[in-house]
Amino acid sequence: MKNGLRQSMSTVHTWSGLLLGWLLYVMFLCGTVAYFQEEVTRWMQPEVAPAHSQAEAVAGAQAWLTRHAGDALSWYIAPPGRRGAVTQVYWQPADPASGGRTSATLDGQGREVVARATSGGYFLYRLHFDLHYLPVIWARIIVGIAAMFMLVAILSGIITHKKIFADFFMLRFGKGQRSWLDAHNVTAVLALPFHLMITYTGLVSLASLYAPAPVAAAFTSGGAYYAAAFPTGASAAAAGVRQPLAPLGTMVLRATQVFDAREIGYLWVQSPGDRNASVAITTSPAAGFDTRGDTMLFDGVTGQPREPSPPRGTAQRAESVMVGIHAGRYANLPLRWLYFLSGVFGTAMVATGLVLWTAKRRQRLPDPERPHIGFRIVERMNVATIAGFPLALASYFLANRLLPVAASDRPDREIATLFIVWGIAALWAMIRRPQRAWRDIAAITALAFAAVPVVSLIAVGPSLSLAARHDSLIYPVFDLVMLVTAALAAVAARYAGLAATRTRRVAR
Template identity: 30%
Template sequence: MKLRQSMTTLHTWGGLLPSWLLFVVIFTGTLACFDKELEHWMRPALHGSSGPASASAQQISDWLADNVSAPLHAYWIHPPTERTPFWQLGWEEDGSGQRGRAVFDPVTGAALPETLGGDFFFTLHYNLHAGQIGMYIVGLAGVFMLAALVSGVIIHRRIFKDFFTLRPRAQGQRAWLDAHNLFGVVGLPFHLVLAYTGVAIFVAAYMPAGGMVAYNSDPLAFYHEVQGGYHRNELDRPAGTPVPLDQLVTAAQQQWQSTDTGWIIVEHPADASSVVSIRRRDPSRIGSPQDTLSYDAFTGELLHQQQTPPAYRGYIWMVGLHMAQFGGSLIRLLYGVLGLAGCMMLVAGNTVWLRKRAARQTPGLHLVQALNTAVFFGLPVASLVLLWANRLIPAELEHRASVEAWSFVLAWLAVTLATLVSSRQPLARARALLGVMAALALGLPLVNFLTAPYSHLLATFGTAPELALVDLTLLICGVLLAVAMARYRPRQPVPAARKTECGESEVTV
């Protein structure tokens, strides 16, 4: 077999099989570039209010003690920042490992109504909300993506000559192949770097060989030396009176000579071994040097200052490059656009696969077609429905976040079922779903206007641009989707000569 031919096999199957999973990962990753903006948008209780940010870390910690009775393994607190103007709290219960999350008003310190928030998309992006197993599945998909990218470069005959080529009216699969190449090749550095840095984040879980051979599988020694971290095992003795958290935060800020506090982590708070670690946040660097300071929770003594070895700093840099928390909104905008290009690359690639086989009636054709519709349309529809639910579900409802999650799941199921039972042509189906998406996107700013007096476009325009931009983006996407729908006229039985002309307005999904 010639190299190019064998690489075509790898590219075709290594690309098609994980493509739907990769679409979920890349689409939610694109949304997760703006997770903090979405999180803020999904909490209308924060909008419109202003006042001195007077809540403190201790207040948050007290709320946890009053509201969660189970013994805690650890909890972590993040002070308000420019992009996240609220206190964040997360905790993990001892034994069951169950995790919780809450967000607090920066002025009053009151807990806000629960919502899945932008965090939902971030978690879906890296573990599909399926914990450890999900993390391994996503990692495997990432390796598939790397293999597909490399083999794709090898099989591309005219990578520079066709660099900008897009011929929407070309016959058959040509137009889709052009689109696949344009989004894939021009965005190649981004796709490669993001896929590699993405799988690298959990490398210690995916590839334990280094720790096994050089540290004799001793995870604690590995952690101490590789990350320069600090950990104290439980002493199984009851805890004393903890030093107020705010005092430790002040001490940390004095140590760094900076006020950029990141996560404040309290490990086994009910045990005499409890340690408070405070991380530094520096958004002006790609790899924020965490510089974690670890304090004894009861004496306030500084136990350890993190000294990261050079290679681990390189790792932090790669993770930072993936997470896009550095720089300003320009970075996230670029990541967002290129992430969408990645989605388009997948959609176009799968369409090429279908087009090539449509005439031959290959087995599996209908399955691929159905999966395409269910995933490529189902996920965006479900994401929009989630945002609708966020505005429509009353703030005081119990288990509000799970109701939101159900709305997301049911919307996706509905699209899938509609795909399975509809007898329509794929093109008509795609057109209908484009219409649904357009209606959902255009309707959302309206719902926002009707339900949230301080959050809608008229209220936020000028005063809170980061919120207004969410609505504006929805409007722009809605209009674009509506235009796309209007142009995707169902194919009429036309003479062969005219068929090429409406080639542009075809979509096979």
């Protein structure tokens, strides 16, 4: 009975991991990098100095918005936290049909950033659950299906491997299929609690999309649901009487005291410059496990606190905490590195599982040198994704340093570079023999990652100088991570080259 259960779970584990494994690999890799999305963005905008205080940054943003969007219906201000450097501002124009701009990036003093425009680490964060070039809803449905497959694969893998913890201590090199199985077991078990947590909480974060029936049964519309789930407090309609907005920096200082010095996440100003203006200040997701944060309401004209925001229920707080644990924004630096390393193990777990599928089945083929079309597709998709996407990621960083700083469409061109390079790598994987394609793409990936610090040195100057100027070690640490990644890719290229040589000898 037990053997029958394990055998059936083995089949479930194999196919649930394979069918969407390539997408899961990209999701894991981008999500892992996104644990340092603020730092990646700062590296990609080396001209921007960090802000001294949130209150100062908000005061500067208020002055800028008053000059450039004084007649807007609402403002949204996201000041830099302890890890960020810029203030993001958005506004809703009084005339939506005007077609003007609705956002800007400011420095800590409220000056518009004159630096290389980039989507930075935020793009990689969104890519891991919103994908790209697809409608957001469809992308999230696809990602949710992949996450469900991942959860099934993890649970069925636990049932299948009866010696999973014993095998954890076995890592044998140069043993072919046995080595890939050992690597898969080690990377899976080493961060198993993380893998379960990150997959389940990822599904919880979009539960209303994946399980819409309860929402439809309890609420008349999606707007009514969001108003109840994420209340912002009552606010009066605009009176049509102009009256200056009270200093937002002072409100931030007061809110910070009430929030026990917790970091501010964003401000939402309704009807700025109107007699009925209101301000909602919410704590940052980095301020604790509760990613939705606490909100404090102010009268926009007097600057005095209003009635407290409606309390949230236990279920809402539980959902908010699970989303916070998934995103890891609350984590201090050592814990964030632990998140990062666990994500690396998750990425390796998916990659080794995909390679293991081909390694196991090649031995069962009637003619391993002439496999059937399905096997060839899987084998080449492995190369295109596992080797090709890291190369695309390196090209994204290189594009940031090589594209003209003044180009108006720089963010789109950086993103396009990533997908173009990935497409070229995929094409190369399809036309070359797999072992040679592994070697070629891994070698180019090593060169690309090694080139990132060199190109950065030529384009913007030494990392140590940037670190001294901005009082931050982000720049040299980023270069070090690039070099370590290049070394790992070089080892992979050498291993693939030896495997290709061995394959040719066996064929002869």
